[in-house]
Amino acid sequence: MAQPQKTRPAASLLARAVPFASTVRDYRPAWLKRDLVGALTITALLIPEGMAYAELAGLPPTAAFYAAPAGLVLYGLFGSSRQLVVAVSAAVAVLSAATVGALAQAGSPRFVVLTAALALMAGLISLLAGVLRLGRVAQFFSASVLTGFVFGLALVIAIKQVPKLFGLEAGEGNFFERLWFLATHLGGTHLVTLLVGAGSLLVLLGLERVSERLPAALVVLALAIGVTALLGLDGRGVHVVGKVQAGLAAPRLPDVGWKDLLGLLPGACGIALVAFAEAIGPARMLAARHGYEVNASRELVGLGAANMGAGLFQGFSIGCSLSKSAANDAAGARTQVSSILAAVLTLLVALFLTPLFRLLPEATLGAIVVVAVSGMMDVREMRRLYRLRRADFIGAAVALVGVLALDVLPGLLLAVGVSLFLTVYRASVPRLSELGRAPGTLAFSDVRHSPRPLTVPGMLLLRPNEGIFFANATSLRDEVIERLRRAPGRVQAVLLDLEVTADLDVPGADMLVSLHDELARRGVTLEFARIMAPTRRMLDSTGVTAKVGEAHLHAQVLDAVVGHLTHSSSVTSEEHELLHDGLRRLRGLVEEADSMLDEKETADRQRLQELGQRLRRAESELEGPGGAPH
Template identity: 50%
Template sequence: MDNKTNPRPSLLVRYLPILDWLPKYQRTWLRTDLIAGLTVVALLIPEGMAYAQIAGMPPQTAFYAAPIGLLAFAIFGTSRQLVVAVSAVIATMSFATVSLIAAPETPEFILLTAALAILAGVISILAGFLKLGRIAQFFSESVLTGFITGLALVIMVKQVPKLLGIEGGQGNFWERLYEIIIHLPETSLPTLITGVLCLVLLIALEHYFHKIPAALVALVFGILISIIFGLEARGVEIVGEIPAGLAPPKWPAVGLQNWWLLFPGALGLALVNFAEAIGPSRSFAATHKYKMDPNQELIGLGAANFGAGLFQGFPIGSSLSKSAANDRAGAHSQMSAIIAAAVTVIVALFFTQFFYALPEAVLGAIVIVAVSGMVKLGKIKRLSRVRQSDFVLAIVALLAVMTFETLEALLISVIVSLFALVLRTSQPGLAVLGRVPGRLIWNDIRRYPENQTIPGLLMVRPLNVVFFANAEGFREAIITEMTSSPVPIKAVCLDLGATTDLDVPGADMLTELAEDLHRREIRLMLMHVITPVRQMLDKVGAINKIGPENLFIGPPEAVLEYLSSQSDAAGILELLRSGASSAVTLLQAGMSTAPADRQAELAAIVESLEKEIT
């Protein structure tokens, strides 16, 4: 084969991971993948119909969205255990977006929901091709915890009217809670009994028989008692007829204006979807020792949503509960998802009539138990003990979801995350470095008071990246350390090891610092300057101000140069003793550039040190 054609297969494998894992598939995996796929279906079918209602869609749309989502992610995703199908969080965000444009349960609403899934999919796919896989890092985990917890509480309060057989009302968490309270006298006793029985059954199975698919058992139980006791005749709402079959692919013709109206929600949905998926994906990859590509996960999530929308479904996302069940059941590869998709299609084609008598209260109970695991009040409480600022961020996000519309709450959460990031990185943290006794290692003297500093040399390290928001703060912090020193400072050595990038204000600050220190007859030295930082310093003229001779590889070279400039023979000898024989080579290299009147002195130190080593 011509060498020019070799890269093409690797490019295909890169964007179609199924071409990598499928040829390597082992027959011995099929049994556990089959069990895992059936386990996923047992959770997917009852939760899918319930989450479809959360999204404001007919139950059958879960059978349209889930199979294509499972199949698309198996083809394009790299995580072998992650299940991408129906998600309570994504369904809630979908409803919040589309309900601002159209009334729920209308043909327009269904079309717009499908369009939202397609648009969110396109955004995710583009983000993957643009290699924005690190974007989730800008969504603080504390904020995400608060946001998801608040969203779970909103979902739960929306399901309570189904358990009581009363009107649910509209609005935020507090308004819905108020509506529930004032309508309590209208509670339907048969509905309440049905809902409570299913809740008890679900909780008992989850706690004591966690290997049994609790949601599927509750679904069957609900259908049986509905038929046996004639619950429909007693006023209990049931799901009713679910059309059999699958929807054909159809492009949602919603008009350009509606696409623009959907865009903010689609963007937020894509962000939350990825933020929810990336954690479990990394965990599964680490546990099972395979490589996971965040950018390809974005493409996989995008393809799943694009397909779900094209087949008249609703936006979908990763499911932690179904993914965990898939992993526990022994899934070796994405084949378990393909099996789950195939079984779901079979159910959609031949078995939907069995869901006719299913009480709505059962679906409400299934949702409440399913999302209860998303309520992380314990984790939020832990944040209050570990770090107050993270606790405040989580509470702000939680209250925002409970008080405002979901998209407004998401915007607040993102802004709060970015504000917290800027606030933390803008703090001019500065570590004063000292040498570990007897070793050529320097670290923070505040953490290690026994470390030794060199009189007259202030060695400091910024604890954050130096950029426009903290540049002036760093300069002031360095000046403060100088002026508070008990001995006069003759040189400042700045360790830029933590600075992987430098903007113009940061580089200008170092130029101004060099000029300021020069006026005070104090030398500025830099060490651990990586190439991009040095290039920026060159562009703004800082290297000329500082002097190229004042750039050093690390502390030993910088300290040796300082001691040599001060003719501190005793200090040089102590430093070199700490570095053993390698220090002799270091000193010999420095002798060639030393002034003639100091070369003899340095030669004597080398001779003395060599005798001591031997």
């Protein structure tokens, strides 16, 4: 009996470190058929897209066979999603090419080595972020800004591939410069290449309309190779992939120096961020669909391990593929076994079938990429942002235009900067709700959400709807003073309801002291209600409690209101009704609590009885002769 208890913690630790261990432990033989179908689907999509994306990364098409299997296996072992496919990503491939292209000539041996080193660095950064549990960092990268960045990135990818469809050399520079170069060189279009490219596009789009489960890219790849061989198109000026070396690369560390690593660092950070932002959404969507949870930090570990494996095998940086993940899920895959089987199938293709790709037209690879990235151009989401919130749309538009005008890496930095700016700006804008009493109740809520709210004469009730910290402290203070200035009558007290203020830092506490002093100069008292425990500790330790006074700290908003009206010099009939009703209900609650206490709880009983006596005295003081307000 003792042995299982000893092994259970070890098994739990292994499952946390390697989520695939729990999959193996609970695996059912009936799932194997579905996982195998998912693996075949992944492989059918991966081979053509992987070869195309390897060219996006500036490498020979065979580099996909070095990067993808390592990514599939290592993410399958360490990632927390059971259906997500991490193999090749157009966005990550372009970021890789842009980073390494600034340091080495594309196609050179140095370019290949730096690309592998970049994948290793991006993987290490992601792995460390996961170990340090920094998965929540993704919350600071605005989804709206990411939509614009990915849209722009898709256009950049497309403009680099479109010249292949016309048999033209690609231009240099940003998106607009490349577009202008293409437009001014259309006269040099190679007709046969255009027919191959256009035909590949039409067949791809047609097959996708026929069935989403059909591996359209693989079918087009096979047809293009067959037609090229049959008609001898390579001899008619159609550029083909050429000789493809079979086999696999041995794992090794790239031979690079510290200067190279420093040059790659910004791009590695960008790749780690984009790969994670690209993966976490689909991972959570698939998990919700199948009733399990994904861990953001665990996803960082899985992506990091996948990229480190791709770099060790002389591949390129990789990321999640939404299309292959969706196809894997649609095929019925139940676990990460589908990704591991897909890695095995991809290795078999690399070892025995690569010579078949010698006659693959470059125009067909370009068409495959253009169709693949067209799904990244989310026009519907951009329209939705424009319709719902212009600020989100502007953030997305700035990121989109930034990628087009500045190129990929500067565009990424701009997108990150816009996200941080929006975060800081929103944090710095004070969000205050003015509270009023709902007619016929003792509940105090936002006056904007209550029909005919009843405000408390002589008292301004405000609720900060967030933490009070350095970024918003000053603007919050200014907003309180402005609300006080706009108040219709003379205000004797300002009450801050701190119900949702769980975060109060030292600058925020200092601001409250400053606010107290400013209000005191105006003859206004500052009071607090519903203070959370961490906030109360900060108020005590920074001297705010001593400054404001314990008498002005209240358990409930109603306590503060009753105390204010009890000592008010003029009480209207409406105020009298509120006071009388409030005191009566409070006394009823106290008496009810008193009756429920155990006889042994004498201290609590004594405190409640004293509170009840005070409430009764307040009621009698409130009423004059005949029960009228005095």
